[in-house]
Amino acid sequence: MSLTAFGRYPQLRPRRLRQTPALRRLFAESRLHPSQLVLPLFARPGSKIRKPIPSMPGAFQLSPDEVVREAAKAASAGVTSVLLFGIPRRKDLTASEAYAGNGIVQQTVRLLKKELPGLVVMTDVCLCEYMSHGHCGVVRKTARAGTRILNDPTLKLLARTAASHAEAGADLVAPSDMMDGRVGAIRRELDARGFEDTPILAYAAKYASAFYGPFREAAESTPQFGDRRSYQMDAANAEEALREVALDIEEGADAVMVKPALAYLDILHRVKSTFGYPTAAYAVSAEYSMVKAAAARGWVDERGVTMESLLSMRRAGADIIITYAAVDAARWMAEA
Ligand code: PBG
Numbered sequence: 492m493s494l495t496a497f498g499r500y501p502q503l504r505p506r507r508l509r510q511t512p513a514l515r516r517l518f519a520e521s522r523l524h525p526s527q528l529v530l531p532l533f534a535r536p537g538s539k540i541r542k543p544i545p546s547m548p549g550a551f552q553l554s555p556d557e558v559v560r561e562a563a564k565a566a567s568a569g570v571t572s573v574l575l576f577g578i579p580r581r582k583d584l585t586a587s588e589a590y591a592g593n594g595i596v597q598q599t600v601r602l603l604k605k606e607l608p609g610l611v612v613m614t615d616v617c618l619c620e621y622m623s624h625g626h627c628g629v630v631r632k633t634a635r636a637g638t639r640i641l642n643d644p645t646l647k648l649l650a651r652t653a654a655s656h657a658e659a660g661a662d663l664v665a666p667s668d669m670m671d672g673r674v675g676a677i678r679r680e681l682d683a684r685g686f687e688d689t690p691i692l693a694y695a696a697k698y699a700s701a702f703y704g705p706f707r708e709a710a711e712s713t714p715q716f717g718d719r720r721s722y723q724m725d726a727a728n729a730e731e732a733l734r735e736v737a738l739d740i741e742e743g744a745d746a747v748m749v750k751p752a753l754a755y756l757d758i759l760h761r762v763k764s765t766f767g768y769p770t771a772a773y774a775v776s777a778e779y780s781m782v783k784a785a786a787a788r789g790w791v792d793e794r795g796v797t798m799e800s801l802l803s804m805r806r807a808g809a810d811i812i813i814t815y816a817a818v819d820a821a822r823w824m825a826e827a
Contacts, residue, residue: 521805523798525569525821529613529771529813533709534558534599535578546705547776548783550815552578555599559606568821572611574665574813575599576710579621585629586621590651597659604660613692614656616649616666616677625707625714627668627722640721645670650680657686665748667694669722675742692771693744696732696758699723702751706776732758733765740766749809751775753800756807763808772809774800779815794823 516522533552535542540554553561562573577596579588588594596614603612619627628645632638645668653664654677664681666673674693681689699720707713724731736747747766749759750773763770778800786793797816804812814820 521802523801523805523820523824525817525824526571527805527811528570528801528817528821529572529574529611529811530562530565530570530817531574531576531615531813531815532558532561533576533578534595536580536595544705544709546708546780547815548780548787549819550709550779552709555595555602558599559602562603562607562610565818565821566607566610568818569825570817570821571609572613572811573603574613574615575603575661576615577620578711582621582623584623586618586648586652589618589621590648590655592655592658594655597655600656600659600661611662612660613663613665614653614661616653616656616664617668618645618648618652619668619712619714620710624716625712626717627719628670638717640670642670642672646673646676649673650676653677653691654680654684654686657681657689658684661689663690663692665692665694667697667750669694669697669719669724671738672742674739674744678743690745691743692746692748692769693739694750694773695736695739695744695747696749696755696762697723698726698751698755700726700751700754700775702754702775702777704777705780709776726754729758729761733761736762736766736768740768745769746771746810748773748813751778752804752809752812753778756803759804759807759809763810769810770808771811771813772804772807774804774812774814774816776815782816794819798823 535552537554538556541557542552544550575596579595600612617627619625624630626640628640630638631641656664746769748771749755749762752772752774759772782796785791801812801820
């Protein structure tokens with residue numbers, strides 16, 4: 492509450508009221524808690540590997556043992572959920588490492604569930620990190636039509652990937668590919684294989700965004716040709732986002748995501764107020780990198796900008812926030 496009496500009651504003269512920090516906290520309409528944050532982690536094969544990601548200071552490609560260390564550190568700061576991405580040893584034209592029983596994500600999930608059983612382990616379900624061409628689906632090249640992403644053949648591979656994550660012990664799967672019908676396909680496959688109780692968090696409103704730049708370096712998933720505009724959304728559209736979310740919910744999504752976050756707070760707000768579903772905001776790589784870069788030059792206050800941005804996502808309607816700054820933010824929350 493703004494502790495200033497005016498507005499609805501014009502007979503009251505504006506009056507400044509006492510605002511101690513505790514009083515302000517008591518009346519805050521939105522708040523942040525470490526348990527609402529999800530830390531994305533990049534897993535790669537090997538052991539004792541911590542390879543810095545140049546465009547994302549503080550983020551690393553980690554071997555599974557190091558993923559466990561990083562997740563344990565996050566958990567001790569109160570961040571009890573992680574979202575796993577994999578960088579496979581080998582990429583090919585069928586993304587075979589995406590659904591391999593002993594793939595990098597599957598291995599890492601098993602290790603995490605063994606070492607940190609209380610941790611919520613989410614997995615990103617997509618093919619782009621595993622395809623040699625870097626697209627999120629199966630590609631066909633024809634002389635007449637050029638390159639096309641084939642929707643339906645992709646669904647089978649995505650469903651297999653999601654089931655293999657569930658099999659390894661993932662608590663939740665999060666398809667990020669934006670193919671049509673993937674939530675339904677994944678739901679059916681999970682149910683058929685005995686994972687009826689594994690929830691799906693759908694990247695429902697995912698925009699074709701320049702804010703993913705640093706991630707593509709981190710995950711080594713930059714498309715080798717073309718772009719993702721044939722399957723990701725146009726920044727000009729909001730109604731389309733609502734239709735995408737509605738479809739994903741009809742197909743069985745248990746929670747929905749808006750991505751990126753800061754440039755799409757209006758979408759976040761509309762999605763939450765229209766559907767009232769558990770809603771996630773993904774503060775994507777460039778949102779993180781821009782703050783890091785400006786803070787390194789002393790141009791912005793990293794803590795202030797980060798916390799204000801996260802709070803704006805909560806205010807807009809996010810129940811949970813996926814952010815590379817999760818651990819720092821949790822520490823700042825503890826100090827506040
Ligand atoms: C995979 C995927 C992407 C991100 C999450 N999952 C990249 C993309 O669509 O190119 C972006 C995350 C980020 O920028 O932090 N499809």
